[in-house]
Amino acid sequence: MKKLIGEFKDFVSKGNVLDMAVGIIIGGAFTAIVNSLVGDIINPLINTILGGISFAALNITVKAPWIKFLNENVDFFRRNPIEYPVLGFGNFIAAIITFFITALALFILIKSINKASNLAKKKKADEEAAAPTTKICPYCKSEINIEATKCPHCTSDQPKAEA
């Protein structure tokens, strides 16, 4: 238990709380987009293909014989009939479709973010590689460290680097 609490503390302190908060807020907004895409565009398209049948209408009512028996033969259930359970497999299919669309959209989003961040990293690395690390001493013409204020070869004070 102590170990668990320790691990949880690590998790909370390591995870950037602000980043997480931003992620949750963006995630909520993203969910609204996906729901709209599924509910307002994809479902109507599928309904058109199915000939006007909505996912919610795709269900099976399980008319279990014992429920029928109780409802017809027991006084109490005659007054308060048990409702037949409904298997809403249409909604289940819709949830699966929503999941795949969300996963696909996230995949595309993350892929493009990764691509952009890789480009930025590469640019930074290129700039660092291109930045000079040495200079030539104006007095003895030796190659010395760019940040040197005194030449290690001729001990001359180096002119201040131009910004």
Ligand SMILES: [Zn+2]
């Ligand atoms: Zn020098």
